[in-house]
Amino acid sequence: MRFDVAVVGLGGMGSAALAHCAARGASAIGIEQFGVGHDLGSSHGKSRMIRKAYFENPAYVPLILRAYDLWHELEREAGEELLRITGVLAVGPENSKIVERTRHTATLHGLPLEQLSRREIEARYPTLKLLPSEAGVFEPDGGVLDPERAIAAHARVAEQRGAELRCDVAMQSWQPTSHGFEIHLSDGSRVDTRALVLTIGPWFKATLESLGVPIDVQRNVQVWFQPSTDVYDVGRFTSFLLDRAGLPAPLYGFPDFGAGLKAAFHGAGELTDADRVNRSIDVSRDVAPLSAALEQWMPGATAGLRGAKACMYTLTTDHDFVIDRHPQHANLVMCGGFSGHGFKFAPVVGEIAADLALDRGTRHDIRFLSLARFAT
Ligand SMILES: Cc1cc2nc3c(=O)[nH]c(=O)nc-3n(C[C@H](O)[C@H](O)[C@H](O)COP(=O)(O)OP(=O)(O)OC[C@H]3O[C@@H](n4cnc5c(N)ncnc54)[C@H](O)[C@@H]3O)c2cc1C
Structure with a gap:
């Protein structure tokens, strides 16, 4: 079977990306080397802070405001509380x-x-x-998200929307084909997909560095x-x-x-x-x-x-994220370098990943998160 989109890495960002791709009616597959909600990456520990008055860079504010809305939508759809306002x-x-x-x-x-x-x-x-x-x-308006439950909720919602989840299997490599990508998995199987979203957290280091992004x-x-x-x-x-x-x-x-x-x-x-x-x-x-x-x-x-x-x-060197398309492959979307402050944005990152993978463009202003800023 050929998928419209494959999301590799189902942590905070990938689980959200898969849910948003599936919500658009795309045939989507999520691939995760461990289980959903594991404690071996960047998204475990039962609490992640969320706040709007972003001291890191005011350019994140429109994204965080959208993220609040999307967290509440996810809570409604999943039927559970994921965000608690504590100030x-x-x-x-x-x-x-x-x-x-x-x-x-x-x-x-x-x-x-x-x-x-x-x-x-x-x-x-x-x-x-x-x-x-x-x-x-x-x-x-500041508060606390539960990361493990949020990832499980995104994964569950993605499945309910028709996405396929493959856990305990790692992507070993990908290669471009005439119609998209062929992904080679650690169990020997292959996945054919038109678009590829990489949300591989700290495992992104080598890929991003090969594109000139020090990590x-x-x-x-x-x-x-x-x-x-x-x-x-x-x-x-x-x-x-x-x-x-x-x-x-x-x-x-x-x-x-x-x-x-x-x-x-x-x-x-x-x-x-x-x-x-x-x-x-x-x-x-x-x-x-x-x-x-x-x-x-x-x-x-x-x-x-x-x-x-x-x-x-x-x-990343400026502690801003990288959300962009691969310079040589327009249908390969990369979301990484979340620099210790990304979780609160997960649903809006998922929405942007779906925009870029399926629609080739997004209404969100993510120019400050581009790969091009590392070119000089
Ligand atoms: C201690 C700590 C506290 C933090 N506190 C906050 C906070 O308060 N607020 C906040 O907003 N952010 C916070 N962050 C940052 C935030 O948690 C991260 O930015 C975010 O979780 C990153 O998500 P991710 O999806 O990029 O990475 P991950 O959640 O690590 O997901 C990457 C996934 O890709 C999978 N993967 C990798 N390679 C492959 C492969 N080849 N094949 C298949 N699967 C693969 C991994 O197994 C993993 O599941 C904190 C981070 C830490 C570590």
């Missing part, structure tokens, strides 16, 4: 990039954002310990703690970002949804490779610095250790 509190010194640029983006796009002094933050969250120079902003794969550890108090429970506490001098990287975390309070440094791990990433946890190296930073910021947060998992960032 996001960002704290740092007055000249903090995170606080300053969050404010800038909110003003530019007219997004709701509260400016909070140190005293106002301490009044709202009395256990928090701020430094005298720190202040912050609170984004009421670093970075190991990042996420840790779950048992607080000694209920003040950090969901409903009482917020998701947060802390930009504080002396930390290895900004600290972020989520309220306790019942399985512990999750926190991590945003981009502080060693560089690695998807096939040889160290998945074992060394408490003194992976947990202790995080636990010390958390205790200084939110005392009582780390009374017990509940678990920790390594995950991978796929970093």
Whole structure:
């Protein structure tokens, strides 16, 4: 059978791409080397932050607004809650990039954002310990996505729309044919397809580098703690970002949804490779610095250790994504380099991937995510 589109890699982005391709009525197949919702790539760990006032680059705002709508559509179709609004509190010194640029983006796009002094933050969250120079902003629309359930929901919706899923089989190679591509799989079978979407996360490094896009794969550890108090429970506490001098990287975390309070440094791990990433946890190296930073910021947060998992960032040099067609093959769409902040965009990335694979163009402005920016 020849498919209209094959999506290779069914993590956060690929599961969404498959659902959106199938929604257009295309015959679609999804190929995943592991199972749906596995914990070996970049999309595991039960929580991913979503926010609108994007400090990284205001150009993402139209995409994130569309993503919110699409997450809610997916929730309706899947019949489950995937996004919980908790608010996001960002704290740092007055000249903090995170606080300053969050404010800038909110003003530019007219997004709701509260400016909070140190005293106002301490009044709202009395256990928090701020430094005298720190202040912050609170984004009421910020929240938390459940990545494993979101991937399962996209995959399920894709199947309900007629897509075929092939798990536990890897793409070994692809080659162009007169009508599209022939994909060679690790079980010896082949798939014929008119268009190909590659959403292979940290396994993209070699392919992107062959096109002149330098990629670093970075190991990042996420840790779950048992607080000694209920003040950090969901409903009482917020998701947060802390930009504080002396930390290895900004600290972020989520309220306790019942399985512990999750926190991590945003981009502080060693560089690695998807096939040889160290998945074992060394408490003194992976947990202790995080636990010390958390205790200084939110005392009582780390009374017990509940678990920790390594995950991978796929970093481009400017930390912006790559969403584009292959320069030599217009019907090969590449979505990668999500640089540790991509999950919240998954459904809009899926929509764009379907646009590019099936319609050859998209109404979304993704020029800032093009391959061409690396040409110089
Ligand atoms: C610790 C951590 C915290 C994060 N926090 C946030 C956050 O708060 N908010 C946010 O928006 N983002 C966050 N991110 C980033 C976000 O999770 C990623 O950008 C996103 O999950 C990337 O999705 P992906 O589909 O590109 O990669 P993956 O989910 O890794 O998917 C790639 C898939 O391709 C498959 N694959 C690879 N090669 C092949 C092959 N040859 N054949 C078949 N299948 C193949 C893999 O098995 C995998 O399933 C975080 C990331 C990490 C690691």
